[in-house]
Amino acid sequence: MGLVAFCCLAEAALAAVDGGYLTELIERSRELRLADAPQWRRLLHYHESWFHFGAASGADTKTFFLAPTGRTDAQAELEATLASFFAEAPADTNREPAQCAFIARYHWLARELAFDATRLPPQPCPRFRAWYAELDPSGVTFVFPEAFLNNPSSMFGHTLLRLDTAALEGRHDLISWAINFAGSTGNDGGAAYVVKGLVGFYPGYYSIGPYYEKVKEYGDWESRDIWEYRLDLTRAEIELMLKHLWELQGISFDYYYFDENCSWQLLGLLEVARPALHMTDRFPLWVIPADSLRAAVEEAGLLGEAVYRPSATTQLRDAVGRLSPQERGLALRVSNGELAPGADEIAALAPRSRAAVLTVAYDQLRRELLAGEVTREATAARARAILIERSRVDVQGSTFPPVAAPRVPPHEGHASARVALASGWEDHRAFVELRARPSLHDLLDPQGGYPRGAEVQFLETALRWYPQDDQVRLHELVALDLQSLTTWDRFFRPLAWRFDTGLRTRLVPKTGHPGLDPEGVYRTHAGAGLALALPLHATLYGFADATLDAGPSLAHDVAFGPGGALGLWIGSDADRWRAHVFAQATRFALGDTTTAVRAGAEQRLTLGRNTALELETVFERDFGRSWARVGLSWNWYF
Amino acid sequence: MKKLLLVVCFLLVPVGAAFADPDIGCGPGTSVWQGSKGVMPKVLGATTNGSFFFQTFGISFGTLGCHQGGTVTADARLRMFAGANLDRLAREMAVGEGEVLATFAHLMGVAAPDRPAFYAFSKAHFAEIFSGDDVTENQVLGSLDRLLASDPQLAVYAKS
Numbered sequence: 100m101g102l103v104a105f106c107c108l109a110e111a112a113l114a115a116v117d118g119g120y121l122t123e124l125i126e127r128s129r130e131l132r133l134a135d136a137p138q139w140r141r142l143l144h145y146h147e148s149w150f151h152f153g154a155a156s157g158a159d160t161k162t163f164f165l166a167p168t169g170r171t172d173a174q175a176e177l178e179a180t181l182a183s184f185f186a187e188a189p190a191d192t193n194r195e196p197a198q199c200a201f202i203a204r205y206h207w208l209a210r211e212l213a214f215d216a217t218r219l220p221p222q223p224c225p226r227f228r229a230w231y232a233e234l235d236p237s238g239v240t241f242v243f244p245e246a247f248l249n250n251p252s253s254m255f256g257h258t259l260l261r262l263d264t265a266a267l268e269g270r271h272d273l274i275s276w277a278i279n280f281a282g283s284t285g286n287d288g289g290a291a292y293v294v295k296g297l298v299g300f301y302p303g304y305y306s307i308g309p310y311y312e313k314v315k316e317y318g319d320w321e322s323r324d325i326w327e328y329r330l331d332l333t334r335a336e337i338e339l340m341l342k343h344l345w346e347l348q349g350i351s352f353d354y355y356y357f358d359e360n361c362s363w364q365l366l367g368l369l370e371v372a373r374p375a376l377h378m379t380d381r382f383p384l385w386v387i388p389a390d391s392l393r394a395a396v397e398e399a400g401l402l403g404e405a406v407y408r409p410s411a412t413t414q415l416r417d418a419v420g421r422l423s424p425q426e427r428g429l430a431l432r433v434s435n436g437e438l439a440p441g442a443d444e445i446a447a448l449a450p451r452s453r454a455a456v457l458t459v460a461y462d463q464l465r466r467e468l469l470a471g472e473v474t475r476e477a478t479a480a481r482a483r484a485i486l487i488e489r490s491r492v493d494v495q496g497s498t499f500p501p502v503a504a505p506r507v508p509p510h511e512g513h514a515s516a517r518v519a520l521a522s523g524w525e526d527h528r529a530f531v532e533l534r535a536r537p538s539l540h541d542l543l544d545p546q547g548g549y550p551r552g553a554e555v556q557f558l559e560t561a562l563r564w565y566p567q568d569d570q571v572r573l574h575e576l577v578a579l580d581l582q583s584l585t586t587w588d589r590f591f592r593p594l595a596w597r598f599d600t601g602l603r604t605r606l607v608p609k610t611g612h613p614g615l616d617p618e619g620v621y622r623t624h625a626g627a628g629l630a631l632a633l634p635l636h637a638t639l640y641g642f643a644d645a646t647l648d649a650g651p652s653l654a655h656d657v658a659f660g661p662g663g664a665l666g667l668w669i670g671s672d673a674d675r676w677r678a679h680v681f682a683q684a685t686r687f688a689l690g691d692t693t694t695a696v697r698a699g700a701e702q703r704l705t706l707g708r709n710t711a712l713e714l715e716t717v718f719e720r721d722f723g724r725s726w727a728r729v730g731l732s733w734n735w736y737f
Numbered sequence: 738m739k740k741l742l743l744v745v746c747f748l749l750v751p752v753g754a755a756f757a758d759p760d761i762g763c764g765p766g767t768s769v770w771q772g773s774k775g776v777m778p779k780v781l782g783a784t785t786n787g788s789f790f791f792q793t794f795g796i797s798f799g800t801l802g803c804h805q806g807g808t809v810t811a812d813a814r815l816r817m818f819a820g821a822n823l824d825r826l827a828r829e830m831a832v833g834e835g836e837v838l839a840t841f842a843h844l845m846g847v848a849a850p851d852r853p854a855f856y857a858f859s860k861a862h863f864a865e866i867f868s869g870d871d872v873t874e875n876q877v878l879g880s881l882d883r884l885l886a887s888d889p890q891l892a893v894y895a896k897s
Contacts, residue, residue: 271840274818311821311840454832461828479870486831490863495856496834 120218121185125178127212134174136211138374141367142204142343143169143176144352146379157359159302160350165197180204184219199224203342203371227345234276234307236337237265238402239372241328241365242277242310243392243509244317246539248553248583255539255555256388256509257317258362261310261327262337272327273311278344280305280364282354303354303364305347314408320469322412324550326509328392331400332372340372362391369399387515387538389548396510407504411469412591415462417502418455419590426456431589433460434467436481440488455498457489463590505547506673512548513709513736515539523715523730526606526615532574534561534732542582543679543703544736545711546672552630552638554582559601572617577601584640584668586632595630595640599623607652607691608722615724618652626664636671640664646685653691660687662695678702696720699728709736812896815844820874827867833860847894854890 133139140146144157156163156170164170166179183197184205198205199222208214214221240261248254260278263269282301317323332340353359363386366378378394409417419427429445432438433456438445440460445453464482467473519534536559540549556577563574580599587593600623606615626644633639642664649657662685670677682698699717706712711734718727819826822837829835833856847855859866859881866880886895 267843271843273822273836273840274814274844309817309821311818311837315821458828458832461831465824465828483827483867483870486827486867487864490831490833490860494833495860497832 120215121182124181124212124214124219128177128181128208129174131211133208133211134177138207138371139177140173141371141374142207142346143173144367145173157352158350159353163346163350165201177208181208184208188222195224195226196222198222199227201346202227203339203346206339206342227342230345231338231341234262234341235265236262236276236341237334238263238269239330239332239337239340239369240272240275241330241392241395241399242313243326243328243388244313244321244323245326245509245550246389246553246555247317247321247323248550248555248581254581258365258388258391259313260365260368262307262341263329273309273314275310276307277310277313278305278307278365278368279313280361282360301354302351303359303361304349304351305344305364307344318408318410322410324410324413325408326392327406327408328396328510329402329406330369330395331402332369336372340368343368343371360386362386362388366391366394369395373399385537389509389512389539390515393510393514405504405508405510407502407508409502411462412466414499414502415459415466416591418459418462418499419588421499422455422459426452426459427589430456430459430463433457433485434463436478440481440485445488450492450494451498454489454492454494457485457492458498461485461489466591507547509548511708513540513545515736517544517734517736519713519732519734521713521730521732523728525728525730526726528565528567530563530565530730532561532563532730532732534559534575536560541580542584542668543677543701543713545675545703545705545708546670546677551672552584552586554580554584554597556580563604572604573602573619574604574617575602577603584630584638586630586638588632594627595642596625596627597642597644598625603648605648605650605652606719606721606724606726608654615722615726616652618650620648620650620653620658622649623647626662628664633667636669636674638668640666640668644685646687648687648690655690657690658687658692659689660685660692662686675705676702677705691722693722694720695722703734710734711736811844811846815841816874816878818844819878823874823877826877827863830856830859830866831863833857845894847891851891851894855894858885858888858891 128134140154145154146157147154154171154173158164158170164176164179165183166172166175169176169179180197180201183201186197188196194200202224209221240263242259242261244257244259246254246256259280261272262276262278263272264275267275280303282303314325318325352364363379363382366382366386370376370378376398378391378398381394382390419430422430426448429438429448433440433442433445440457445456448456461482464473464478464485468475468478468482515538517534517536519532521530521532521534523530523532536556538557539555541554541556542552557579559575559577559580560573561575562571564571577599578601580601582597583593584595585591585593587595601621602619603622604617605620605622607618607620608614609616624644624646626642628640628642628644630638630640643661644664645659645661647657647659662683664681664683666679666681666683668677668679678700679702680700683696685695687693687695697717697719699715701713701715701717703711703713713730713732713734715728715730715732717729718725720726819841822841825835825837826841829838838856838859839852842852842855845855862881862884865884866877868876868880872880882895885891
C-alpha cells in the first residue's frame with residue numbers, strides 16, 4: 100500500500116519536472132541503441148556469463164540497479180536511470196540524488212544524449228566533489244606484488260591500483276591512495292575457501308586506503324617484492340574512472356578466483372577510463388595477475404620505467420650479502436641478544452662497519468618478529484637498544500646502496516600459459532606427447548620476471564600417443580604443483596617444501612604377463628627439506644618426502660611410503676641454459692610394496708622470451724624392473 | 738562482531754581486512770586497512786598490534802580528526818602515518834635517512850631546505866624521541882615536539 104503511494108508520488112514529481120523531455124530522451128536512446136554500447140555495458144559490469152543465459156551484470160547489490168530487471172536488461176536499466184535523473188534530491192541528506200550516486204552513468208549519458216540543462220537541471224554533487232578533491236589524482240599506477248608461495252591465496256600474485264596525488268608530484272608515494280578489489284570470505288577456512296571461491300560464492304568489494312598499508316602488508320609481512328607501473332592515462336580518463344568507482348561504493352560483486360578476480364576487475368576499471376581499451380576480452384576463461392599486468396602495460400601504455408620496491412626481506416638479504424663474514428657473525432649475535440649493541444667488539448669496528456652491523460641486526464630482529472619467530476615482549480627493548488647505538492654512530496644515512504632491480508621486470512617475463520610438443524622413448528616405446536599448462540611457472544622455465552625458487556603450476560596436462568600400438572593416453576593431469584626452494588643460511592632459515600597432487604601414469608605389473616603396463620594413479624606427494632646456495636649459481640637441495648598413490652590398477656588400490664630426494668639446480672637468472680640433476684627414492688611400505696627409484700637430468704635452453712627447448716633423460720626403477728626415458732620437447736609460452 | 742577477512746586475487750586464504758565502508762564518511766574510503774592478519778606461517782601472528790616493536794593505537798579515519806566535510810586533518814594524517822609505520826620510522830630516524838622518514842617530514846610540514854637538519858636532529862635525539870620500548874606514536878610525536886621547540890632552526894615545526 101505504502102509502496103503504491105510512493106510510486107504515484109514519484110511519478111507526479113516527474114511529471115511536474117518535465118515528463119515530456121524524459122520521453123524524448125528515452126526515444127533517442129532507443130534510436131541510438133545506447134543500451135548496446137560497450138561503455139554502457141561496462142558501467143553496468145555486464146558480461147557474457149556461463150551461468151546466465153546471455154549477458155548479465157556481475158554486480159550483486161540491488162541498489163546498483165534502478166530497474167527491477169536491471170541485472171539482465173540493459174535497456175530497462177538505461178531508461179530507469181534516465182528517469183531517476185529527473186527526481187529531486189532525496190529529503191534524507193544521507194542519500195544522494197541519482198545524478199550524483201550514479202555520476203559516471205550521468206556523465207556518459209549527458210554526453211551521448213546531449214542533455215539540455217534547462218530541461219534537466221544538473222545537481223551539484225558536493226559529496227563527490229569533496230571526495231575527488233581529497234584524492235586529487237594526477238596519475239594511476241598499476242601495482243603488482245609478486246607471487247607469494249607461503250600463502251596459497253596469493254601464489255599467483257596480486258594487482259591493485261595506486262592513485263598518484265597531484266600535490267605530491269610523484270614524491271611520497273607511500274601516502275598516495277590504493278584502490279584494491281578483494282573478496283570477503285567471512286570466517287570460512289580450508290576446503291570451503293576453495294570450493295566457494297571457485298563457484299563465486301564470496302562477494303568482492305572495492306576499497307580505498309593508504310598505499311603504505313599495502314606496502315606493509317605485501318612488502319613487510321609477506322616478503323613480496325612490489326612493482327609499480329605508472330600508466331599513461333589522461334586526467335580526464337582518471338576522473339571518469341573515479342566517477343565510476345564512486346558508483347561502486349558498497350557494491351558487491353561475485354568473486355571467482357580464476358576469472359572475475361581482482362585483476363579482471365581492475366582491467367574493467369581501466370576500460371571504463373578509456374573506452375577504446377578491450378583488455379578483459381583477452382581473458383575469457385581466467386586471468387592471472389601477471390598476465391593482466393602485461394595487458395595493462397601493452398594497451399594502456401606506460402609512463403617511464405617500472406619502479407621496483409624490494410621487500411624488507413629482499414633488502415635484508417642484499418645487505419647481509421655486503422657484510423664481511425666477521426660482520427655477519429657480529430650482526431647475528433647482536434640480533435639474537437648474545438652481544439650487547441654497545442659491546443667492545445662492536446665499538447671496535449670502524450664507524451661505517453658499525454653502522455652496517457647494527458642496521459642489519461635490527462632488520463634481522465624485525466624480520467624474525469614479523470615471521471612470528473620471536474615475540475615483541477622478548478625483543479622490543481633489544482630492538483630499541485640497537486637503534487640507540489646506531490643513532491650514536493657518526494654516519495648519517497644508510498651504508499647500503501639501494502637494491503638493484505632484477506634484470507627482467509615481471510611484464511617482460513615469459514607468458515604464463517605454456518604448450519609443449521614432445522617426442523621420445525620410454526621403456527623402449529616411442530611416444531609423442533602434447534602438454535599444456537594454463538599457468539604459471541616452473542623452476543626450469545626462463546627465470547626472468549618470476550620470483551626465484553618458486554614454482555606454481557596449475558592443471559599441467561599431458562596427452563601421449565604411442566605410435567607402436569596407435570594408443571592415445573591421458574598421461575598426466577596434475578591439479579597443483581608447488582615448490583618453494585628458498586636457500587637456507589644463518590640469517591634466513593626457510594624450510595624448502597614441495598607439494599603436488601594429480602593424475603599420473605605409473606608403470607605397474609599386470610597379472611598374466613611379465614612386463615609393466617602404464618596405468619593411471621592419483622598421486623599426492625609432499626616433502627620438506629633444505630636448499631643451499633653453492634658457488635657458480637648452483638643450488639643444492641635435499642627433501643624428505645611422502646607419496647600416496649591410489650588407483651584401481653594397483654593390486655591393493657593404494658601404495659604409500661616415505662622417501663628422500665637430492666638434487667642440484669644449475670644456472671643463474673640470466674642464463675639461457677638451466678639444468679636440474681636429481682635422484683629420488685621412495686619406499687612404498689603400505690599397499691603395493693616396492694622401492695621406486697628415479698634419477699636423471701633435465702635441462703632447458705631458452706630460445707626467445709616465449710620459446711624454449713627441453714631435454715629430459717631419466718632412469719627409473721619400479722616393481723623390480725628398470726627402464727630409461729629420453730624426451731625432447733619444444734615449449735611455447737603464450 | 739563478524740570478522741571480515743579477505744581473499745585478494747585467487748585467494749583461498751584471508752590476508753588482511755581491507756573493507757570499504759559503504760558509507761563514505763570521513764576521508765576517501767573511510768576504512769583504513771586494519772584488523773587481524775591471516776593464516777599461513779609467515780603471515781600468522783602478524784596482527785596489527787603484535788607486529789611492532791613500538792606500540793600503536795588503532796587510529797582510524799572514523800575516530801580522529803575528521804572535519805565535518807569529510808576530510809582528514811593534517812595532524813590526523815601525520816598520526817596515522819606515524820602509527821602505522823612506527824618501526825620503520827624508528828629505524829630511519831636512527832639511521833638518519835629513508836622513505837618513511839622523508840614522508841614523515843613532509844607530513845610534519847618540514848620545508849625542503851630544513852630536511853637535512855631535521856634528519857640529523859631526529860638521529861641525534863633518537864633515544865629521547867623513542868623514550869621507551871613501549872612508546873606510542875602520540876608519545877613519539879609529543880617528545881619530538883618538545884625537543885624541536887628548543888632548537889633554534891627547527892622550532893617553527895613544533896606544534897606546541
